[in-house]
Amino acid sequence: MNISILVFGKNNFIATLPDQIRYPTAFSVEVIDNLNQAVSRIQITPPDIILVQASLDGSMELCSWLKDQTKLSCIYCILFEDRLQQLTDRNMYGWQSELEMSAAALKQGADAYIWHLIEEKTDHSLAELTANHGLILAQLTVGLQIAQRYRDLIQTNDMLSAIALTDSLTELNNRRALQWELPRQIKRAKTQKTSLSLIILDIDHFKKVNDTHGHLIGDRILQLLCQRLRYNLRCQDIPFRYGGEEFVILLANATDEEAVVVARRLNQVVSEEPFSLSNKLTINITISLGTACLKAEDDDQGESLLHRADQCLLQAKTAGRNRVIASNYLCHVPHLKVVSS
Structure with missing residues (x-):
């Protein structure tokens, strides 16, 4: 994505900017001269850099508004001083006035403050105009560098977030991800008045697998199990590794009955086909599952x-394992038995 620049200014102001801004190749430039339109545009699609014409109505309000927007603090704002009174005061009172006005502009929210020389004025020499354009381009370069570093930081943060929320062994979402996603799903289900169910499953006698074949084989079993789970879930279902050999699956828009159907299917696809580790080693495993459906009185965190x-799940394991138990149903593999609780 190209770096984007928003110019808050009139066409006569744009005409005084360096050609690198007027005819950009490395970034995109959009011009707006209305405060409300500028604010709306920034809120919808924040630019990387904003160039503000100080003499335009609303310029100081825009700078102050930006300063108060924490989420927009990454935008680099360059204020171009072209107001006649400020330029007159600068010429009359010298460097002290210039410093005071620069400090005031920075306090109002600008990241950079440039005294802008207008080419049409005959009292500016070519050298002065060239130096002014050089300063503008230098500040623009600073803004571009900040924008690029911010994008790199966002990309790095996204990568770190993905790592932090993913189980490295199974590549499923981890428990931390569940703690973030479950409240979000509950809020959506309550707001939209839709159903939400949850499955917890555990590998039966998994310690025996590790003790008999070693932890490397146990890890491979976990990976193969997760593959089967993913292949037999609906596209909207989200599996998580809850810890060890225990997994949680969120079932959006799923009632008690539908959760039981999904859990039964998972039970069957695990128990009916042995897990092949090599040409010489296959291991039969089973899983126990517990299901529950969201109730109106449930807390928002999902506890x-x-x-x-x-x-x-504990009832399923106590009852003999390799089965599904829900609040209203008991399903046993291979013979299905349904009873109301």
């Missing part, structure tokens, strides 16, 4: 929902 599903 009560998780607890109900976990209690069902």
Whole structure:
């Protein structure tokens, strides 16, 4: 994506800018001369750099507004001083006045403050105009560098967030990701008045697998299991590695009955086909599953929902493992038995 520049100024101001800004090749430039339109544009698609014509109505308000927007603090704002009174005061009172006005402009929200010389004025020499353009381009370069560093930082943060929320062994979302996603799903389900169910599953006698074949084989079993889970879930279902050999699956728009159907299918695809580790080693494993559906009285963080599903999982393991238990159903593999609780 190209670096974007928003110019808050009139056409006569644009005409005084260096050709590198007027005819850009390395970035895109958009011109707006209305404060409300500029604010709307910034809120919808924030630019990387803003060039502000000080004499335009709303220029100081725009700088002050930007300063108050924490989420827009990455935008580099360059204020071009072209107001006649300020230029007159500068010429009359000298460097002290210039410093005072520069400080005031920076306090109002500008990141850079440039005394802008107008080419049409005959009292400016070519050398002065050239130096002025050089300063503008130098500040623009600073803004471009800041914008690029910010983009690199965002990309790095996105990568680190993905790493932080992903289980490195199974490549599923991890427990931290569940703690972030579950409240979001609950809020959406309550707002939209849709159903939300949850499955907790655990590999039966997994310690025996590790003790018999070693932890490397155990890790491979976890990877193969996760592949089967992913292949047999709906596109909107989200699996998480909750810890060790325990997994959680969020089922959006799924009722109690639908959650049981999904859990039964997962139980069957795991138990019916052995896991092949090599030409000489295949291992049969089974899983126990507990399901629960969101209730109106459940807390927004999902603790009560998780607890109900976990209690069902404990019942499944106590009842003999290799089965699904929900709040309203008990499903046993290979023979399905359904009873109301």
